Each structure stands twice: as C-alpha cells, then as structure tokens.
Amino acid sequence: MRIRAALCLLALTGSPSTYAQWLDAYGTKHIAASSPAAPLLNNASCLPEPVDHPLELEDAIQQAVCANPQAREAWANARAQAAAVGVNEAAYLPTLNATAGIERDTLATTYDAGAFGNIKTSQNSSSKYGVLNLNWVLFDFGKRGAALRQARELLAAANATQDDVLQTVFFNTAQAFYAVRDARASMEAAQQTENVAKESVAETSAKHDAGAGTLSDQLQAQTTYRRAVIDRVNAEGNERTAKGTLAAAMGLDANTPMQIDGSEPPANSSEFEQDVDRLIDEAKASQPKLVAARAKLEAARANVDAARAQGRPTISLVGSLTQNNPSYQQQPEQLPIASSRGSTIGIQVTIPLFEGFASGYRVAEAQAQADAQEADMQNTELQVSLDVWRSYQSLHADTANLDNSKALLTDAEHSLEIARGRYKAGVGTFTELLNAQTALADARKQRILAVSKWSTDRLRLAESLGNLGLWAAR
Template identity: 65%
Template sequence: MKRQVLFALSAVALVAVPEAQAQRLDVFLTRDDVSETPAARLLGGVPCPRLSDARPLELDDAILLAVCTHPQARRAWAEARAQAAALGLATAAYLPTLNATVGTQRNTLSTTYDHSTFGAGSIRRSQNTSSRYGALDFSWVLFDFGKRDAARRQARALLAAANATQDGTLQTVFFNTAQAFYTLRDAQASLDAAQRTEAIARESLAETGARHEAGAGTLADQLQARTSYRRAVLDRVSAEGNARAATGALAVAIGRDVNVPLQIVPREFDAEVADEIGDGIDQLIDEAKRRQPNLIAARAKLDAAHASVDAARVQDRPTLSLVGSLRQNDPSYKQQPQSVPMTRSRGSMIGVQLTIPLFEGFGSGYRVAQARAQVDAQAAALHDTELQVSLDVWRSYHAVQTDSANLANSRDLLDDAQRALDMARGRYKEGVGTFAELLNAQTSLADARKQRVLAVSKWQIARLKLAASLGNLRLWNANPE
C-alpha cells in the first residue's frame, strides 16, 4: 500500500512539471533507440560539414551534405522517433493511472408562491447553493492475459523496422547523390571530349581550306571538313546542356536550390586495372541477407505482425485491475429568509475490479483473422524482398565484372584511336593519305572518348549499386587513383 501512495505522490509531482520539461522527459529511455540526428546512423561520429561555396565539392562532401539535409532522411528519422514514442506509450501501460478532478459551482433557485386566495398576495423565495468538490481516481491493471506485452512487442518490432527503414533511406540518399555526382562528372568529361573533338575538327577545316587555296586539296575535302566541324559544334552544345542539367540535379540532391552555382573537383580516371571483388557471388548474397536494411525492416514488420496476432487473440480476455478513489464535497446552502448550516461529505474506495468482455458483435474472430492475414502478407513481402535483394546483388556483381573488363578495354580503345588519328594526320600532311582517312580517324577518336567516359561511368555506378544492394554504402573513395 505504501508503494501505491508513493506513486500517487509522484504522479501529482509530475503534473506540476512545466510542459516544455515534460516533453523532454523520457522515463523509459526510448529515444536511446533512435539516432540523435537524421544522418547519425550512417555517419557515425563524422559531423555534418559547413562548406564554402567557393571550394569545389569532393564526392564525400556532396554525400555528407545530402544525408545531413535531404528531406527524405529527416522524414525517416522523424518516423523512427514517432515509433520510439509509440514504444514508450506501450510501456507506460504497465504503470498505474491517476486522475484528479476539482471544481466549484454555484446554483440559484428562485420560487414564487401564489397566496392571493388567502389575501397574502405572492411570496417569492430564493435558494442559493454553492459547493466545492474534488476527486482522485486511481487504476492499475494487474493482469490482462498478455495484452500489454503483445502491444509492447509489436511497438518494439515496428521501431526496429523504422530504424531499418531509416538506414535504407540513408543508403538511397547516399546512392542517388553519388550517382548525381558521377553523372555531373561524366557530363563534364563528355563536354571536355566534345571540346577536344571540336578543336580537332576546327584544325582539320583550317588545314583543308589552306590546301584548297594552295591548289593541293579539293573542294570536296573542305566541305567534308566543314560538315565534320558543324557536327562537332552540335555535340559540344548538347554536352554543355547536359552538364548544366546534371549540375542542377546534384544541387537538389545536396539540398540546395537548382539555380545555385556548383563546382565539383575534376579528376581523370586512368586506372588500367579495376579493383577485384574478393568474395564470390554466394557469399555476397549471404551478406546482403544479413545486413540489407530492406530485409531487416521486412523481418521486423513480420515480427510486429505476429505480435499483432497475439494481441488480437487476448483482446477479449478479462482484465484485473486495482482501483481506488478519494472524493470530497463541501456544499454550502443559503436559503432566504433562513440559512442552512454548511455540511461536508468525504468518501474513499479501494478494491479489485475484474472486467470481462461478454459480447462485441462477433468482432473478435474477425480481428484475429485480419491479424493472421497480415502475417501472411508480411511473410510474402519478406520473401519477395529476399528474392529482390538476391537479384540486385546478382545483377550488380556481374555488372561490376563486366564493367571492370570494359574499363581496360576502353583505355586501349582510346589509345589506339589517338595513335590512328596521329598517323592519319601525318599521312595527310605528307600528301600520301586521303582526307576520308583523316575524317574516319577523327570520328573514331570522338567515339572512343565517349566510350571511355561511358565505361568509367558504368564502372563507378556498378560498384555503387553492388554496395547498395549489400547495404554497405559508406564514405569511401570509389575513384581509381
């Protein structure tokens, strides 16, 4: 009994806590199960950066800015905090409840009596009633056949799912930002290749014009050179537009306005051999099944569905509670022309209450059937997610293998195309080669440069997709040095 009294006094003290402090109160420490910031689960101890607009962005800088400011990351974090609060609510059901009611009221009753038949006329009397009352009600559920336990297990499983979803969201933001960064870098590389091709075409046009004026070349060669130059100008203008579009996409990915000027650090990709993947495909699929956030969330949701079935089964079971109340009423009666002395009433109650649900319109069976159907749905969703994760790992693994091989092939292709152009240019200057040969060499070099940019881009994105399919994206340098 002393424990109940002590708890009642503590509850009264909590009522007096200011609202702002009450909002910060976390008795059950559920906030410890959620990250302190939206990006903390991915960044660990790495702080969010404050970068100057004058400094070009590295890849890590762009990723840090994205995970720290992206609205999707903040939304996932807020949903995890909401689920942590739901776990606190489910835990609070184990503690008693204490409600206080106080009030005051005043009632006035006026009555008129007609005594005209007795020659006395009308007599009016009024009665004023005032009272002050208070009540303290106490209730503590002692046993409920596992209702609270099932609700708490469900809330904890949903919190685990929310945390896994937050991890998956951070991985998605990470991947999208890195992809936008590489897309911008590829666009800039394509623009640089288009500018080089345009410069070569301009030189060829000048050379054919000089040869035609000197009588050593034909007008057809000059017209072909001019056509090649115009095509190079069109490609360069298109590359400039692609670069501007990619700049806006990256700006949005890192939480800036689309029209904000943005610069990234340029880098040449001249790796002869790509990194090898140490583990085989089977080991990678097993790793993905252990750590992929989508799979972790799907398993947690299945656990929550099982807990929901348990809660539905015991919903119509009895509940045993400890109840008590303390009530006091101080009425005051004043009647004209006489007055009534003040009286006081006080009462208390304590007991054990058993609540037995008897009938609720056959809803219990439907509630259990609904919960079991949700378990089947979550089990199917988990299996579907496992298959999708395995497929993602399979595709990404073989994409990395293929793109790694093409990375070296594209380097060889570019070197051969450059040597072919140098040879064709030399032969044309010496007069032993044709302009068609030179033009073909220029076209081959432009195509080889595009293939090189595309090969590097596909290799980078394939590595990112493989890491994302494993749930293993982190701050790393994915570029070959």
C-alpha cells in the same frame, strides 16, 4: 477574484501531467536517430557546404542528405514510432487522476398558503470537493506485452526505412555527381575532337592551296569540323543541365554556380572481391529494405497476439479518495455538516462477454495482415538477392571494360598520329585520316561511358548490400 483565477490557471498549466510531457522517462529519444542524416553521416555535421571550390562527391552527398525532405520525413516517422514505444511502456504503470471543484447551488421554492398568499423560500449551498482516482492494470493476458512488442518492431521498421531513404538519396546524388563529371568529360572530348578537326581543315586547306590536295578533301574536313563544333556546343549545354540537376539534389537553386572535382577514380574493385553467394547472404542480413520488411512482419504477428488478448479478461487495482466540504443553509433542527471523506480500494475484474462477434473478426483481420506481410517479406528477399546478383555481374564486366576502353583510347590516339603523318607525307588519303579521327572520337566516348558505368555500378552494388556510406565515395 483575479487572484483565484490566476491560481486556477497556474494549477492547470503546472500540473504533473504537463511536466511529464517534457520528460523522457523511457529513453525513447535514444532509440531513434538524432538527426535526419545521422544514420549515414555518423559524426559529420549538416552545415551548408560552400560552393566556391571544386566539390568532392562526399561534399555533395553530405549536403543532399541534410537537405532532402524525404530524409526529414523518414526521420519524423521514426521519432513518432519511438514515442509510440513510450506510450506502450506507460501502459504498465498506474494512472492517477485528480478532480477538484467549487460549486454553489441555489434552490428557490414557492408555497401556496391559501389566504395567506404565496410563501417563498430559498436555500443556498456551496461545496468544495476533490476526488483522486487510481487505476492499475495488473494482468491482461499479454495484451500490453503484444502492443509493446508491436510498437518496438514498427520502430525497427521505421529506423530501417530511414536508412533505406538515406541510401536512396546517397545513390541518386552520386548519380547526379557522376552525370556532371561525365558531361564535363564529354565536353572536353568534344573540344579535343573539334581541335583535331580544325587542324585537319588547316592541313587540307594548305595542301589544296599548294596544289597537292583536292577541294573535296578540304570540304570534307570543313564539314567534319562544323559537326565537331555542334557536338561541342551540345556537350556544353549538357554539362550545364547536369550541374543544375546536381544543385537541386543538394537542396540548392538550379542556377547555383558550382565546380566539381572531376578526377577519374582508381579502378579498384577490391571492396567486392567476394563470392557472390556470400554477398547475397550479407544483403539478406543487413539490407534496410529487408530489415524493415522483417520488422513489419514481426509487428503484424504481435498484432495478432494483441487482437487475441483483447477478448480476454483484465484484472486491475482500483481506488479512489474523495474529500467534500459542503456549506448549507441548514434547518435549525439539523446539525451542520462540516466535511466528509470517503475512500475506496479493491480489485476489479473486467470480462468481455459479448461484443457482436467482433473479436473473432479482429483476430482473422490481424492474421490476414500478418500473412500478407510475410509474403511481402519473401518478395523483398527475392528482390534483394536479384539486385545483388545483377549489380555484382555488372561491376565485374565494367571493371574489365575499364582496361579495355583505356587500351582502345591509346590505340585510337596512336592510329590518328600515324594517319596524320601519312597524310602529310602524301602517302595516305584523307579518308584514312577521317576514319582515324572518327575512331578516336568514339574511343573517347567509350572511355567516358566505361568510367561512368563502373563508378555507378560500384555504388549500385553497395546499395544493394545496404552498405552505402561515405567510404563508398572515395
């Protein structure tokens, strides 16, 4: 008995359909990304990046796209849709089902024999049977084709959505990286401002002690210095906060110590020295949001065709093979039945005649969904063109301001040198020196802001074009 149970279990777990679950007969594993970050990283690995050395922007982005849960979710959705393509491909092949069983029936009958009492008889029967059923849809007026086309378009939309998610993760991580760099630059500028203010305190104190300066100048210098100390402490706190935000974006604990490469990027916008009309056309062709919207529209149109085909006839090849080996307690005058076998094959036509008028409503629902998807695609197209336009104009303005902010900083530094020399020589006032210090501090802030905006807008334009990649981090 145990051996028979084991054989049955082996037959169930080792059936051909079970083995088919491990096969990829339609190559669906190759029509979706091989990893959550594959569309963006290409051949780069997802190994954890060490944080004991200054991080480059590429390192932070690679770690973020590998650890981000939204990227994994988008990848899972794409793989699920790729499997759905395989399911719809399988509809073109026949289905074959086998049924087998062992039965034992017992029939007990009691007869009333009057004076002889009751007579009891029993009849036992057992049988072993097997049935093999074949069904192959030969023609269905385009229902399977529409379903397959819909699945493929939804796969294209899922792949584009995964691409868009990675672009968003890329951009958000880059922003967090630039925020750390800006916070460090602000802290360094605050330290420089504090040092300048400290020197002014020493100069005013020396002049006051020598009887050549006023107490008012000394107090003003001390007040400016205290303010500079407060700004420096705040800047240090902002840098620590920005580092925690970047660590979280990379999938690390916020308290993970890290250092970044904070070198200022070269001011070169040659990647985007194109006509804005050409850039908009490029975005309309390759922007992931728009690619996904167009694929969803085509899927909705395919769904309309599938809804129409659902009310049409289906022609199928059907067949069956039956084997039965009964064993009865036969009456003496009957010949025993050793076995029986039957087979059936034919063409079956299924014609939907009436289903409560549901067919028309299904088509109307699918058509309305397609119309809504078309409107969404047109809205996405307008939004993409607007994003490109805004990013393009901002980048050009920020590129010009890079040179302007650098010239402003140079002039402010030179102005402070002159004001300090005049004050030491006794021909300049402390107010003039204080104004020069304030102008220099503001110039440093403007320089940091100009570099930050240029770096961010450069990536923002690449994102609006759908061209974000590790090349953009150089």
